[in-house]
Amino acid sequence: MRTSWADSVANANSLAGAASGSNTTPSSASVAGAASRPNRASYVPPHLRNHPRSEIATPAQPDGPAAIVRRSSFSGPSGDSRLGSGGAVATRDFGHSTAGGGRPLGGGGWNSRTGGWDRGRDREVNPFANEDETTDAVFNEQQNTGINFDAYEDIPVETSGDNVPAPANTFAEIDLGAALNENIRRCKYVRPTPVQRHAIPIALAGRDLMACAQTGSGKTAAFCFPIISGIMNSPLVQKPRGARIVFPLALILSPTRELSVQIHDEARKFAYQTGVRVVVAYGGAPIVQQLRELEKGVDILVATPGRLVDLLERARVSLSMIRFLALDEADRMLDMGFEPQIRRIVEQMDMPPQGVRQTMLFSATFPKEIQRLASDFLANYIFLAVGRVGSSTDLIIQRVEFVQESDKRSHLMDLLHAQRATGVQGKQALTLVFVETKKGADSLEHWLCLNGFPATSIHGDRTQQEREYALRSFKSGQAPILVATDVAARGLDIPHVAHVVNFDLPNDIDDYVHRIGRTGRAGKTGLATAFFNENSTSLARPLAELMQESNQEVPAWLGRYAARSLHVGGGGRNRRPGGGPRFGGRDFRRDNSLSRGGGGGDYYGVGASSGYGGGYAVAPGFTSAWD
Numbered sequence: 200m201r202t203s204w205a206d207s208v209a210n211a212n213s214l215a216g217a218a219s220g221s222n223t224t225p226s227s228a229s230v231a232g233a234a235s236r237p238n239r240a241s242y243v244p245p246h247l248r249n250h251p252r253s254e255i256a257t258p259a260q261p262d263g264p265a266a267i268v269r270r271s272s273f274s275g276p277s278g279d280s281r282l283g284s285g286g287a288v289a290t291r292d293f294g295h296s297t298a299g300g301g302r303p304l305g306g307g308g309w310n311s312r313t314g315g316w317d318r319g320r321d322r323e324v325n326p327f328a329n330e331d332e333t334t335d336a337v338f339n340e341q342q343n344t345g346i347n348f349d350a351y352e353d354i355p356v357e358t359s360g361d362n363v364p365a366p367a368n369t370f371a372e373i374d375l376g377a378a379l380n381e382n383i384r385r386c387k388y389v390r391p392t393p394v395q396r397h398a399i400p401i402a403l404a405g406r407d408l409m410a411c412a413q414t415g416s417g418k419t420a421a422f423c424f425p426i427i428s429g430i431m432n433s434p435l436v437q438k439p440r441g442a443r444i445v446f447p448l449a450l451i452l453s454p455t456r457e458l459s460v461q462i463h464d465e466a467r468k469f470a471y472q473t474g475v476r477v478v479v480a481y482g483g484a485p486i487v488q489q490l491r492e493l494e495k496g497v498d499i500l501v502a503t504p505g506r507l508v509d510l511l512e513r514a515r516v517s518l519s520m521i522r523f524l525a526l527d528e529a530d531r532m533l534d535m536g537f538e539p540q541i542r543r544i545v546e547q548m549d550m551p552p553q554g555v556r557q558t559m560l561f562s563a564t565f566p567k568e569i570q571r572l573a574s575d576f577l578a579n580y581i582f583l584a585v586g587r588v589g590s591s592t593d594l595i596i597q598r599v600e601f602v603q604e605s606d607k608r609s610h611l612m613d614l615l616h617a618q619r620a621t622g623v624q625g626k627q628a629l630t631l632v633f634v635e636t637k638k639g640a641d642s643l644e645h646w647l648c649l650n651g652f653p654a655t656s657i658h659g660d661r662t663q664q665e666r667e668y669a670l671r672s673f674k675s676g677q678a679p680i681l682v683a684t685d686v687a688a689r690g691l692d693i694p695h696v697a698h699v700v701n702f703d704l705p706n707d708i709d710d711y712v713h714r715i716g717r718t719g720r721a722g723k724t725g726l727a728t729a730f731f732n733e734n735s736t737s738l739a740r741p742l743a744e745l746m747q748e749s750n751q752e753v754p755a756w757l758g759r760y761a762a763r764s765l766h767v768g769g770g771g772r773n774r775r776p777g778g779g780p781r782f783g784g785r786d787f788r789r790d791n792s793l794s795r796g797g798g799g800g801d802y803y804g805v806g807a808s809s810g811y812g813g814g815y816a817v818a819p820g821f822t823s824a825w826d
């Protein structure tokens with residue numbers, strides 16, 4: 200059975216303790232003795248290679264169950280030691296003790312359950328295997344080196360908060376350690392995206408973070424890298440053993456099952472051969488299988504809130520050792536749908552409080568009221584806005600067409616035929632069609648299939664198996680059209696989505712931003728078409744504003760709808776406050792210190808000021824820069 204790195208530490212200590220004839224710690228002698236046993240070829244993790252043997256040291260004596268062992272100090276900033284008050288900090292380097300001494304803590308390996316931490320890692324499934332085998336090398340290359348990554352270069356970046364760490368320009372500068380760097384290379388990431396450049400140094404400095412950055416701009420790595428590096432490099436409280444309860448060190452919450460699976464897949468790549476074990480738990484899939492995975496050991500738990508609550512109630516997971524908490528799609532996680540569950544998980548179970556754990560919230564949209572809620576979870580945090588957050592990337596060409604309800608199907612058919620005619624189809628050009636209801640998704644899928652367009656669908660009434668199958672056939676191009684409800688709106692990173700069609704527009708502009716963000720990812724361009732009619736008038740103004748902000752052509756008729764909705768007070772939550780350039784989800788804390796510019800200005804000339812293009816003063820403690 201494999202274990203997590205944390206378990207390995209615990210087991211290493213108990214093994215060594217046994218070897219020295221005590222229940223506590225390995226003495227130097229026992230370790231030396233163990234090290235002098237005949238060595239089988241020992242696995243040296245990539246990040247520990249090339250370290251002189253002289254640096255190799257032995258874990259010092261832990262002090263009871265809360266003993267802390269420093270895992271590795273080979274690179275990166277020193278870990279967050281905020282948890283250090285619970286026990287003694289080992290002075291020797293855990294990681295290095297593995298590196299040089301073969302199996303320094305006993306011939307049986309690090310872990311009595313597994314027969315060896317390194318053996319467990321030898322058996323680690325290579326998450327890059329499929330990609331390496333991909334014959335279409337160019338395809339892969341384009342995926343991640345992204346010719347258009349230059350498009351991000353002149354993106355506006357704003358940070359606020361105390362003592363904001365400086366951004367880094369290269370991964371080498373960030374110094375994540377050899378193992379992570381090797382995985383970054385395997386992912387074909389040549390340089391960090393802007394959100395990574397800023398967020399990773401902030402997170403590595405141990406700071407809490409609320410980060411807004413456009414869809415498809417690499418937020419997953421921005422929170423995964425520091426978590427993995429933090430787990431590898433910082434002191435660790437020894438995990439209690441024996442019971443069937445597991446103690447993850449990091450928790451990543453996301454709103455949908457598919458997104459959790461995707462984050463898990465990504466995190467496994469980033470953590471490959473680091474010894475940091477990532478496990479996913481989500482609803483709709485058999486819990487027994489997930490429990491089995493958890494029992495093998497878990498450092499990073501990626502979960503949907505519902506399934507996590509279930510695991511907590513069954514006392515199979517404890518959050519008492521959580522050092523890193525990340526909420527992906529944080530605004531969604533804290534809106535009315537999820538907030539009670541999130542509060543339960545974060546505030547009412549056994550998770551260390553804010554200021555003790557490190558908390559990171561990420562999204563492309565961050566309405567102010569949600570920022571206010573989110574600040575309950577954060578301590579002295581830094582707000583980071585990359586791009587006009589809450590806005591869409593300029594890489595997505597947005598079109599809005601006026602289509603009556605009864606004409607929508609035939610209009611969609613025209614679009615699809617036109618795509619076919621230009622050869623834009625198949626695996627290299629997938630089309631994602633968003634509809635409002637589950638029934639609507641089923642019936643549109645059926646109709647498309649009847650009309651010779653292989654389609655599939657994903658929504659909440661389909662079984663998890665059906666959802667996963669649908670996603671697989673879409674990704675593979677077997678069904679190059681996916682009809683979806685908002686369950687597929689956020690986070691999903693599906694290569695080659697060339698066209699997003701908003702067959703039904705959502706009620707909330709932020710949902711629109713996330714939906715169209717399924718294309719135009721990682722520096723590539725994409726197309727989004729929306730069908731607008733009298734049913735979507737409440738979206739007219741925010742949509743027109745968004746398009747204007749993203750340098751899109753706004754049809755005159757949409758401008759008229761927008762102006763009208765302003766006069767009748769439409770917009771509701773969609774009404775964007777303040778006018779002026781939004782920087783999207785601007786830090787709500789600034790509202791207290793800055794006078795609001797714009798006062799409802801807009802580009803229709805209806806508001807009090809001319810809105811766009813006007814700046815706002817930068818208050819002390821806030822920086823604003825073009826990255």
Ligand SMILES: Nc1ncnc2c1ncn2[C@@H]1O[C@H](COP(=O)(O)OP(=O)(O)OP(=O)(O)O)[C@@H](O)[C@H]1O
Nearest residue numbers: 343388390391392414415416417418419690692721
């Ligand atoms: N530094 C990088 N270089 C090249 N590609 C990258 C880099 N970082 C991330 N990517 C790729 O960019 C794509 C989008 O990343 P990711 O899914 O993390 O975006 P996101 O910001 O979380 O988007 P969303 O807001 O939609 O959730 C992924 O395919 C990822 O592999």
